[in-house]
Amino acid sequence: VEASARQLVHAFAADGSADFAELFARRLPVRVIMNLLGVSEDNDDFRAWYRAIVDYSGNFRGDPEVSRAGLEAGAELADFLDEQIRRRRARPGDDLISLLCASEIDGTRLGDDVIKSFGLVLLAAAGETTEKALNLTVCHLLRSHAGAAVRADDSLLGRALAETLRLTPPVQIITRETRQAVALSGGTLPKGALVFLLISAANRDPARFRSPDVFDVDRGDAEADRAFTGAALHLAFGSGRHFCLGASVAHMEITTALRILFRTLPDLRLPPGFVPEDVGFVTRGPRRVPIEFTPVPHGAAR
Ligand code: HEM
Numbered sequence: 556v557e558a559s560a561r562q563l564v565h566a567f568a569a570d571g572s573a574d575f576a577e578l579f580a581r582r583l584p585v586r587v588i589m590n591l592l593g594v595s596e597d598n599d600d601f602r603a604w605y606r607a608i609v610d611y612s613g614n615f616r617g618d619p620e621v622s623r624a625g626l627e628a629g630a631e632l633a634d635f636l637d638e639q640i641r642r643r644r645a646r647p648g649d650d651l652i653s654l655l656c657a658s659e660i661d662g663t664r665l666g667d668d669v670i671k672s673f674g675l676v677l678l679a680a681a682g683e684t685t686e687k688a689l690n691l692t693v694c695h696l697l698r699s700h701a702g703a704a705v706r707a708d709d710s711l712l713g714r715a716l717a718e719t720l721r722l723t724p725p726v727q728i729i730t731r732e733t734r735q736a737v738a739l740s741g742g743t744l745p746k747g748a749l750v751f752l753l754i755s756a757a758n759r760d761p762a763r764f765r766s767p768d769v770f771d772v773d774r775g776d777a778e779a780d781r782a783f784t785g786a787a788l789h790l791a792f793g794s795g796r797h798f799c800l801g802a803s804v805a806h807m808e809i810t811t812a813l814r815i816l817f818r819t820l821p822d823l824r825l826p827p828g829f830v831p832e833d834v835g836f837v838t839r840g841p842r843r844v845p846i847e848f849t850p851v852p853h854g855a856a857r
Pocket of ligand 1: 680685688724725726729730790793794796798800801802
């Protein structure tokens with residue numbers, strides 16, 4: 556994570572301005588996943604498949620071209636993973652695919668299909684969520700009064716991330732099907748209903764969170780150390796059996812990346828008057844994050 560974050564920041568540090576969303580947040584998570592899976596960083600196809608799959612999963616308008624490109628990317632990626640699994644079975648490395656190839660559950664090796672599905676799930680679950688969380692955290696930190704204190708003391712980054720996830724969860728909605736009728740305060744959901752659960756609304760429940768619409772890194776009720784565990788009060792990582800498997804990875808990745816960003820570009824700011832425009836339905840975050848800073852000459856960035 557450190558090496559990738561440094562490379563990405565250094566690539567624009569001499570320019571004095573950049574779109575953080577395009578040049579950093581969009582690129583870091585997919586690089587981290589490629590490193591985990593042992594896929595070469597030069598693999599532009601992999602990056603393109605990732606993009607097409609993310610666009611497909613957010614295609615609620617049903618644009619036929621986005622659907623076609625997403626399905627095609629999914630098929631190509633599945634073929635690619637098949638080939639990677641075949642190679643790792645023949646010659647294991649120290650990557651996650653090799654580890655899964657060697658893993659056993661109750662004495663049985665995982666099948667190729669399970670390993671392939673795991674790779675596809677990882678891409679969907681660990682990519683766009685982290686991308687959106689990076690953009691949202693940077694926007695909150697550059698727009699709030701508390702931002703300067705957090706940037707001066709990077710041990711506070713975890714708290715800032717926790718509060719970002721509460722106030723503006725990158726995943727806004729999760730779905731469930733009721734196995735039996737469920738009585739709630741507003742009525743009864745019938746058995747077999749498809750339910751859209753609004754994490755973003757629950758995270759602003761005034762009965763749970765004082766001044767819920769305020770970005771407050773000091774709030775005792777969203778304590779940072781438990782905000783990345785199943786005991787979290789906010790619901791940005793879900794809850795219960797399906798609680799996000801990658802919450803601690805997301806914490807490590809985002810705090811590491813932002814520490815490097817703010818140390819390299821200490822006077823980072825948004826352009827005067829810029830207000831981020833959040834877009835998206837199931838996942839949501841700013842479309843663009845233009846940043847300005849004093850240029851750091853090539854080779855001088857730490
Ligand atoms: C800030 C970043 C992230 C957010 C906001 C996030 C959010 C979520 C949410 C809300 C769920 C629950 C879905 C449900 O209950 O239907 C979930 C599940 C999951 N997440 Fe994350 N996630 C993030 C990062 C990651 C990362 C980095 C990984 C992998 C390294 C990951 C892997 C998973 C997996 C595998 C599941 C499925 C767990 C299951 O169904 O048992 N996530 N995530």
